[in-house]
Amino acid sequence: MELANLWLPEQARIDGIRKAEKSDAEAVHHLLKTAVYTHLHVDWYLPGDWIGSPGFVVLPKPKTNQNSLTAKLFQSSSDIGACLIATPDPLPAAWVRVAAIDKAENGKETLANLLLNVLPVLRQQGVTQLAWLTVEAWPSEWLPAWGFYRDSEIETYVKEDRTLPPSPDVPSLTIRQVYSTDYDSLAALEAASFAPIWQQSARALAVARPQSLSFDVALLGDEIVGYQLSARAEAGAHLVRLTVHPEKQGLGVGTALLRHAFSYYYRRGLYKVSLNTQVENYDSQKLYQRFGFVPTQQRLPIWVLDIA
Numbered sequence: 001m002e003l004a005n006l007w008l009p010e011q012a013r014i015d016g017i018r019k020a021e022k023s024d025a026e027a028v029h030h031l032l033k034t035a036v037y038t039h040l041h042v043d044w045y046l047p048g049d050w051i052g053s054p055g056f057v058v059l060p061k062p063k064t065n066q067n068s069l070t071a072k073l074f075q076s077s078s079d080i081g082a083c084l085i086a087t088p089d090p091l092p093a094a095w096v097r098v099a100a101i102d103k104a105e106n107g108k109e110t111l112a113n114l115l116l117n118v119l120p121v122l123r124q125q126g127v128t129q130l131a132w133l134t135v136e137a138w139p140s141e142w143l144p145a146w147g148f149y150r151d152s153e154i155e156t157y158v159k160e161d162r163t164l165p166p167s168p169d170v171p172s173l174t175i176r177q178v179y180s181t182d183y184d185s186l187a188a189l190e191a192a193s194f195a196p197i198w199q200q201s202a203r204a205l206a207v208a209r210p211q212s213l214s215f216d217v218a219l220l221g222d223e224i225v226g227y228q229l230s231a232r233a234e235a236g237a238h239l240v241r242l243t244v245h246p247e248k249q250g251l252g253v254g255t256a257l258l259r260h261a262f263s264y265y266y267r268r269g270l271y272k273v274s275l276n277t278q279v280e281n282y283d284s285q286k287l288y289q290r291f292g293f294v295p296t297q298q299r300l301p302i303w304v305l306d307i308a
Helices: 003-007 024-036 069-074 107-125 182-194 202-211 253-267 282-290
Strands: 038-041 058-060 080-088 092-100 127-133 149-159 173-177 214-220 222-233 234-243 273-278 296-308
Touching: 003 038, 003 107, 024 058, 024 080, 024 092, 024 214, 058 107, 080 107, 080 253, 092 107, 127 253, 182 202, 182 222, 182 234, 202 222, 214 253, 222 253, 234 253
Parallel strands: 092 127, 234 273
Antiparallel strands: 038 092, 058 080, 080 092, 127 296, 149 273, 149 296, 173 214, 214 222, 222 234
8 A cells, every 4th residue: 555545535635845945945944943843853964954855845835915914024934834854864764854844733644745745755765764863752643653663762871970991902093083084984984883774974974073072083003993973062062973893892992982082071171971872772881881871761762664
């Protein structure tokens, strides 16, 4: 059975959904500030970065009397009623980056229509899974009816004490700041280390660099075998990413990278450190717990739709 037939009866179909254009940027920005339902994915991109992507669709509002005072005042900022951004970066997995619906009435049907417009585009691009990190609770009520399943959960860990485990002796290990020429190597490292939905692309890492607090790579000889990426947080620092090549794990590279990062945090007076990790990522949790991180029991579910 086609998903369209499964999800929506004929009377719930919405016409007029189209790919976003540059001229929609202001209206989308206004929608994100005023919508009843809003989702923003946790990453380095801004919604406007995806303008032109085939997975960025909008639903214009019905035309109103253009001579009315309201239309004249708000015609450039309120003519989009809903939007959805679902994009791969990298393939073959995609994330729902942004979703916004201006009204509660028929919100579920509106989102279903947006998804049904995006899914064929994602298939054409070679996407096999669409993931949604539900930072807000509202999507979780609707997603199971459309075939999404809970694949994992992200849990937050926090460290506030200043004790650190001993620094390991790793022969020929060096740690330095990232170079712009490193991104392709780091993307290859990601591909070797993670399932598709968790991988970072070279583009994403390039976007992250100017927004980061610290961004270091670890080398054994001349080979990049790991990296850490951190950001400022409201009360300190947030470890966004710590990656070590699977074949180089157990040598102390992750410990050395993390100690190096903490040294940087402390020199800047940042003593509260947080991170997020998958609940099933036991090896990483062991490392973080050795550093004194404790789980907060704050968990966010990851929903996945298989679309291959």
